[in-house]
Amino acid sequence: MIDFLWKNFFKKEEKNIETVLKENPLFENLSDKELKLVNNLMHQRSFVPGEFVFQEGKGLGMYIILSGKINILHGNSNKTESSVISQLKEGDFFGELCLAQEKGYHHVSAQAAEESKLLGFFRPDLLTLIEKNPNTGIRILMKLSEILGERLQKAGEKLSQFTKTMEN
């Protein structure tokens, strides 16, 4: 138990956080200085295997995987029909929809598949950034809306496909 706590403190970083951030589409067009600002606002969290990052319900923001693997599941832990939709790995991110919503909601649950280290970026952090460095904040918001727009478009395409197959 104690062992676990210390191991996480002193474990060497697998990858420089700012490099991970730079590879993330949300932050890809930020300067090094801006990345430092964003990094300052973020929260590093460690999860043990089986621990939930979040469960279906109220949500506050997104997570970027620094190390480990995260399972995305349908439903909650006590629903027997819970099933893995996909497994995310280092560099992937999830939950970004909640950044854009006043009352964010996770429609899935996320559970650590192994010991994982995540970088959390939440709505309060984004709002703080917008208040103090509006330029940086706007650049992130533009990227966020681009990502959300793309996803909406894909969902629309899938829906029209689905309606066509239903009609046939």
Place this chain on the structure above:
Amino acid sequence: MLSLTTEQKIRLKRINIIRLLVFLGILSILGGVLFLVHNLFISFLLAFVISYLARPLIASLERAGLSYNTALILIFISGMSLIGFLGIWGFPLISQQINHLQTEWPRYSEGLLNLIQTIESKAKSWLGLNIQLQAKGKEQLLSFSQVLLKDLPSILLQAISVLLLAPFLAFFMLKDSHKISKRFMYLVPNSVFEMVLDLQYKINQQLGQFIRARFLEAFIVGLFTFVGLSLISFPFASLLGGFAALTNLIPYIGPIIGAIPAIIIALVNHYEAWDLSLVVGVYLIAQFIDAGILVPILVARIVNLHPVTVVLLIILGGQFMGVLGMIISIPVANALKVTSLAVYEHITQLKNGTL
């Protein structure tokens, strides 16, 4: 779905509980120490207020392109020089008025006793009531005279040391608040992390708005009272204006308390009805400006407590901590309301089938 072995579940639970206990333990130890050391508590409270007042200024400098630390130092230096300037300008004025009050005091206390006597006899002859205000009033007046004449310098000195400590505390609070809150957040267990972060942000936001609005409001009311009393050349205008500003921080009851000294001074000096109504008019105008312009613009959209709740809270606060309690009871109650709502929501969500 990854199912946990019992051993893993126990380990997870233990980690979460230890983290939560450490987090809550540190919070309660800090709170307890502050609460017990009364002077420190006041300094901290003031520092807290100052830091909330300074935060938007720092943010606007940051928007202009300065780094956080440069902005903070700039604000701190200009704030301190402003205080120094106000001190140099205001100290002679206030000390003069305090001296004046000290020499005039015997006359006022005598006049007040006479006033009480008149009220007593009138109550007796008109209403048939036999009230014994004078004996009690005399005792209180004597002890207050003692305080005013003998202990005032030492009280002022103590107050100044408490007041001077506050900006420095505020400086370090502002300098390291981000680091400290990040370290606190690190201790929060994963299962409640998002809720605590959300709460921290919301309470911070609400408290900040509330404190800034109330202090701006009090300052403006005090200023209007000072200007109005000076215009009708009423004695002790700056002291009374400061007192009105301070008591205006207490909702509903405060403004009435704030006007009492001026009315007593006017009565003791045997003001004519017209002059007395001028004095009352100054306070009434200040309150009309407050209720008609300042509150709707500054305060109304922030506080969402029912007026009856507000009055009850002020009485409760006064019972526990005196005037200080009356002033801080509303923001504390607001923070508690936000917290309990979020915790309730979290618990009911968990009951709906998780963890």
